[in-house]
């Protein structure tokens with residue numbers, strides 16, 4: 001029997017927040033009426049298709065577009081030669097990427113040219129008539145190749161800083177290493193000298209594809225000195241700034257409209273297909289729509305694969321002495337969000353324990369493969385499975401139950417997580433105890449089955465800058481203008497609930513349209529689990545301003561009243577047992593049938609600059625448990641049950657939180673068990689369709705998944721809330737790896753494919769044979 | 774991937790969401806492009822293009838097909854139903870209310886295709902226990918929900934009671 005068990009800490013009252021109101025967008029999505037970029041059109045639209053490199057690295061000698069230009073329906077063909085009037089490089093972290101390849105291609109899949117034609121078919125046909133002359137150059141398609149002493153360089157020339165990395169002074173590039181981040185505390189050599197137990201291993205973590213079901217899609221129009229974009233981007237305001245800089249316009253000349261996104265998970269963060277679409281539209285003089293195929297989106301972004309060496313030092317009694325971590329992330333041919341991913345991975349490296357010494361070094365490495373960026377839980381998902389497997393090993397070596405070991409060593413609220421950053425703001429011991437209890441921790445051992453738990457932290461919230469406005473019209477209905485993009489997580493519903501709570505009204509009377517940078521107040525981005533916490537806070541403040549205006553008018557209305565004697569309830573302002581409805585107050589205020597009330601809310605760094613080093617906004621808790629069953633004959637690992645903890649401070653919509661956790665857990669399961677992008681030695685992606693890149697389907701769903709919502713009111717967001725949605729994803733692979741070790745097979749490489757697990761079983765059995773007298 | 778080298782048109786007579794359609798279609802036009810681009814029925818979504826994800830599912834003579842790998846001219850003599858056509862049915866009311874209640878919709882990109890598959894399960898009497906539903910829905914990928922809510926809603930929509 002399958003079941004979902006939901007445990008809650010707090011009994012809620014019937015209020016706008018804390019209750020699972022239905023999603024505001026559900027019915028439109030079910031009926032197919034909800035619009036995504038691919039469903040949209042504008043007058044005079046053309047269709048764009050992109051010619052992509054089929055080699056990993058090459059010198060471009062010539063591109064002959066004349067035949068393509070003569071093809072039926074073709075309006076424009078874009079190449080690097082059309083970009084000589086602008087500085088055509090972009091990248092928010094490192095400005096290293098040309099809009100289309102210039103002189104050289106650096107990865108298989110890199111755009112070389114693009115065609116705009118009346119129909120998609122005409123554009124596609126014209127691609128076949130573009131002739132590119134290349135000479136192959138040496139390819140470095142893996143971390144090992146890129147880090148070899150005599151490796152060919154993916155990029156030469158000076159490093160150019162992007163406009164929004166938020167990482168302070170960037171180090172100089174060294175060989176193919178484009179960014180480094182690390183920190184240390186205590187004396188790691190001393191720890192190593194004192195240690196009785198040393199766990200020292202090398203690990204590998206694969207590239208995977210986010211696979212939001214909707215591919216990257218954009219409509220671009222460049223008319224006069226105005227650019228308009230309809231794009232499925234998670235960060236419209238950052239994309240706006242980047243497009244403005246690229247095409248030499250002020251930001252208010254660039255307008256980005258974001259309808260619903262068909263999933264994001266980081267794949268649509270920062271700038272992706274927007275620059276090439278704008279450049280093509282600029283050349284065509286007409287709006288152009290580009291909708292990627294899945295294989296194109298797979299070479300547009302992915303998760304960083306990684307190599308890592310981790311050493312953990314402890315005494316024979318299990319006292320933790322220190323941890324030393326060095327890792328290399330493969331960011332592909334362009335940095336994209338690699339530097340930030342590197343910093344976040346380093347932050348996740350120690351794990352939430354009390355370390356006398358830590359020594360962390362992270363390297364972000366260029367290779368001739370498709371660029372890697374953000375994917376849900378990045379950093380934590382990279383290192384939690386490694387760190388937590390070493391914690392289990394130490395616990396076992398010291399003869400301590402892994403859960404008890406965590407109880408003894410986990411950080412407590414208020415303790416330092418990393419030097420200079422925000423101290424711990426969550427009850428990790430309570431969280432992991434719940435996750436362990438949910439999977440039956442401590443029960444009797446069953447042959448070929450294992451239990452595992454994992455605990456980690458993810459630096460969440462990104463840069464704390466968001467603003468929002470709330471407008472109440474004369475009829476009392478409310479619109480919330482906020483830049484968070486609705487990509488499935490339910491942010492429009494949550495924002496409506498926050499405003500409804502402040503204004504004591506029904507969330508159903510509140511609309512939350514999508515972002516339109518021309519009208520929507522600035523919001524840094526949608527990602528890093530930040531929307532509820534940061535943008536939600538801005539919405540709360542904006543709604544309070546509207547409430548203030550209502551109270552201000554009510555003071556006149558009730559004459560005798562003091563502000564403290566008023567309260568709002570159910571769409572009315574009350575004074576003793578009298579009340580007046582909001583529309584009547586607005587009519588009273590303006591003495592007229594129209595008018596509106598406006599509130600504005602702003603969140604900015606409270607102190608300092610809000611930089612990464614001072615952060616994060618909050619630590620997202622990543623806690624999970626898993627029970628696995630191993631088939632020793634075939635190496636197949638089956639997940640029998642999972643548990644995950646959503647430590648959210650305050651659950652604004654419990655049902656949406658559960659869905660985030662379940663969805664995140666399933667993505668974590670895919671990452672743990674089978675998802676992996678495979679490249680040839682020449683850097684060509686082999687499994688670029690869903691026929692051979694598998695994501696979880698219904699039949700992969702474990703029998704039982706338990707989502708535990710914890711509400712300790714300890715978040716910096718509205719009503720004590722903090723973000724969620726990435727923790728389960730980051731924590732589950734670690735819990736699965738630990739459960740598999742508990743079943744007898746320890747792994748240092750993901751995903752846990754049957755072949756890989758089977759080989760490891762043979763290896764372990766071989767060692768056991770040898771070990772026998 | 775569409776590669777239309779030269780166009781050859783074929784006359785078809787079909788029924789689209791209950792309305793007769795007679796006319797020429799290009800021989801190599803896929804059903805999904807015909808529906809979305811020519812008929813303006815954008816409720817049907819395209820993702821994988823290789824008959825794996827199910828987001829493009831429509832019903833042809835009551836049976837689910839992946840419109841991304843089905844040629845439009847094959848509709849000749851058949852009837853096709855998309856999410857836009859399914860909307861006015863008792864089944865749809867039931868489906869909508871269960872999907873909303875279980876919050877089985879997140880980004881929504883997989884949802885119209887899922888509803889069409891569920892409709893075919895309901896109408897064709899396929900197995901509706903948990904195992905049967907897992908099997909029948911294994912061709913409807915959803916990256917957002919993690920499936921539990923979809924299966925729970927599905928059991929309610931097509932289940933016995």
Ligand code: FES
Pocket residue numbers: 818819820821822823824825826827828829830839840841842
């Ligand atoms: S788009 Fe047709 S099955 Fe995926």
Ligand code: FES
Pocket residue numbers: 213262263488877878879880881882883884914915916917918
């Ligand atoms: S709801 Fe997003 S893919 Fe299913």
